[in-house]
Amino acid sequence: MPLVLTLLVLAALALAVVAVVIARRGGRWPTLLMRPRRPRKLIWVPTVQHRELPPPQEDPVVGWARPQADAWRPGQPPLADQPLNPGLRTQLDGYALGRAKRVLEAPNLLEHAAADAESWPSVEQAVNETLALAESKGTVFADRALLTRALALCAAQGVLIAEWRQLEDGRTAWDGEVAQVRASDAFTIQRVGEAMLRRLLPDLFAGIQRRPPDLEPGLLVSYCTAVAFYLRLHGSPPSAFRREVAVAG
Template sequence: MSRLPRRPIVLAATLVLSVIALLRYGVLVTILVMTIGVIAAVLVGRHQAGRFSVRRKGPRGPIWRPKVHHQELPAPADDPVIGFGEPVVELFASRTPPLAHLGLSATVRSQLDGFALGRTRRIIEAPDLLNHAAADAETWPVVETAVQKTMALARSRGVEVSPQGQPRLMQALALSAVQGVLLAEWRQLEDGATVWDGATARIRASDAFSIQHITDEMERRQLPELFAGIARRPPDFEVRLLLPYALATAFYLRLHGKPPAAFAA
């Protein structure tokens, strides 16, 4: 049964209060009391008929807020073509901004950086990348080759791998490689089959910014997995460089393939 009083009770109360108001306060107050009473009676009647209900406030759930750069910004007006040769690990040792040697204007650099941030966010937040790559007959051989080349580089620089932690190390490298493949496929979807000048691929300047941003983000996430598989680190080699090397190597290898027929990020 409703907790609200029924209409006759409200009307009776309105009548009593109206008489009191007329005797003590005059006509204007009486009219106000009668108006409020009639409105209350109407609402009670609608409630009793099921045409009106009182909403009770419940606990509010978490409020969704979009992340910064959860979608790509418009493509930059000027995204210069640059050459990209087979990766050398020393290229990633420096913390200088991407393409600092090209002397890009501040405006162009800002546009490229903003565009690359959006693409980076979509790549690193893409769900189940490893599972999808493992099920793809074209992608997985590229990932395996990139991981093998990265492991060979690590051993040649004196890195000793821990058998217990090697699966975690390999998975971290594979994830970086898959992200490199995804970035290369994105480039081919926009520009078509890769144009080559000998062993140098023609890519876009924004790709270099994307590689840098993905590397910075994944270092923070994957370094514990990386170090879990390393028993000994040489003093003259930074182990963190294995992640960008795996990514860039897979990116380079995938550019040799045909453009993907379909794509979903």
């Protein structure tokens, strides 16, 4: 008799479990053969580093004087002498990261600069001034042609940043010899210089046989970019901008 009661209790518990399962499945009887689940599609969501960040709430106009070799410090924070809010600095730097990425990925940049009669003189002058700076400090070149080509790419990137500024703001305004640019330009030049230093280190070491202790390779890279940026600001806006103005008029 106790065995029968035990079996009845177990059967009642089993029925209760089945009833709960049926209730949770909306009244449908559970099947032994479950339908295979379809594999979920993995949708790639870009991280912050891959997104094109929106422009900062404020991109103030700043003066950009001709870079001075003795005062140029590639590791110094951009616009350290400007009273910029720390939050704004973060926005400007984030925006500059996206712009620098597009500058670094620009295809055939050196070839395009060489074919542009207005851009190429700025590239040549920036490279020559950078090489002259290195020689004045006692640098001995092992492969001048290799070093020249590496610096020419840096100069072409500086020209592109300047033309980008002119595409957005038009012809550069000047206060004497000081160009009126945007704060984000300084951050972009720094980010491009940092990335190009890592990319060009093999060429820099192969092109320089001996250099003084106070001349870091990073100075040549960022200085060349900054000088080319300054020189190109003297010119007219790129032709794409002029065509847009002509069509709009």
